Amino acid sequence: MSGRVLTAYAPDGVPEVAAGDDLAALLVTALGEEWTLADGDVVCVTSKVVSKAEGRVLPGDRDDALPGETVRVVARRGRTTIVRNRLGLTMAAAGIDASNVAPGHVVVLPVDPDESARRLRRELAARTGVDVAVVVTDTSGRAWRQGQTDIAIGAAGLVVLDDHRGRVDAHGHELVVTAPAVADEAAGAAELVQAKLGARPFAVLRGLADHVLPPGEDGPGAAALVRAEAGDLFGYGAREAVVRALAGDTDAAGFGAAASPDELVGLLREVLGADAPIELRADTVVVRAEDPRVPTLAHACGWTVTSPAASSAVDQVLRPVVP
Template sequence: MNRLEVLSPDGVPEVRAGDDLATLLLGALADDGVGLADGDVVVVTSKVVSKSEGRVRSGDREDAIAAETVRVVARRGPTTIVRTRHGLTMAAAGIDASNVELGSIVLLPEDPDASARALRATLRERTGRNVGVIVTDTAGRAWREGQTDIAVGAAGLLVAEEYAGRTDPHGNPLAVTAPAVADELAGAAELAQGKLAGRPFALVRGRADLVLAPGDDGPGAVALVRAEGGDLFGFGAREAVVRALVGEPADRTPFGAPASAEELADALRLVTGAVVRPADGGLHIEAPGDGAVAVLAFAHGWVVRTSDGSSVAHLLPLGP
């Protein structure tokens, strides 16, 4: 029988800049008669990490989003989804105005993985225990209502299990199965912590197999972030149309790797109704000069190399 246990202590005071999170955690656990054990996973919300690191600001959340944003992914009404400088894709760049004094906002930690490493090292120094650490934040998910907590920082932990190359009990090969266990542990911890109960810490027991050896902090939660261009949804649906029409070179990466000639040819035929055929390492299209060809080429990672301006264009995939 497998057993997973999640403990979240009460009695943690309001965290201020400069507060020692290890002291607060160990004190809260001791009040409940609990101590750390080897193989435990310590889970801490990014909000208290940010508060302790002085990442609280006065002002409006909207004013702070731009400084934390690398690229706007989508906007819908008052909601802005951005890719942050951490590589995370989150609403409002993960900036929060809840559970903080009125008129203040909390930014994400400067480097959540570094924060997790520092807390792990301090807990090891003070208790002698080898634990993993996860820093969490709340995020929405594509195609799903509601939010769940995810790992934005991690140390001493296998953040994803790799099943590729294994077989299931029926003998079926597993090709791409890779459970994001750090995110799963973050979600489990949040069930015990709650949103309004003032319990920013949790202790997860029962997955010591995920905790790495002392001195090995692992790749961190950054390993769970897809590289720019590796996601199928680099822009929202409306934004993708607009960015393809604008055709800024800097926008090429979020559209991903160049599509195959067959995929682009199908799109060209669908939109233009023109004749498309392979030629000279690319595609020749007998098309009207209405600009659609260049837009479709841009969105598919191709470029119009030559054109007579009216009826014939030659397209090639963009090189590395």
């Protein structure tokens, strides 16, 4: 048979996980004689059982736990709150889960999912003698798409991002931005066999050995998939971005890297008009008019209005404030 095959298996029979449980032992026992781990396998485990094993079950509800898991609010719509959480992930309710847990309790994400993955990888190697990669998964929604899919929030021993930049396709075109998120793709494949109500927290993928790192090399982990604040083009919801810009909040986080001077001039002309009196001077932009929209646009672009130039009381001098 030619081509490439990916096999995914999620065993039944995993008991309820409690604080202190040995996840490696639970997986090996559940696999039993149906599946023997082999070098190059990718083991996926839900963040929920990792959190339960690590004692991350808290009393209360989502609202009680949300402040401690939130770095900043990205958007709110009704009862839905999207936040950037302490792991840098943008998720509904910071990834806090109230399903499959005792009433009056919630499960929060592991303290360090990459370290959780590294630890499980070491324990599986010690128990079985094979080199596998480990991915800690969680469910997340996506901008522009209905529904949810599983993504990697922790990883060890896996090439999490397969950077194709510089490679050439069959037609001789050099790839510029293509970089498959292998760890996320593995998490999504695992969820198909685990199923949300299947009580199958583990899945094993076979066929990705070329993405599995040698023993002792854990790689950068799933943290490498998180966009930095300055690289995120969608740091706020549309409504929240307008409100924060109009409020002139001094915290520029979430607006991304500062616009270049040329970009800023273009946006100013779009808002103020093509004939607006705007000058580009080295690293500053000068608007020779008193227009209240200028500080708002400057803030949204990572710039600020400094004191007026001495030459004119109406000049607004803009300088970048976001590195």
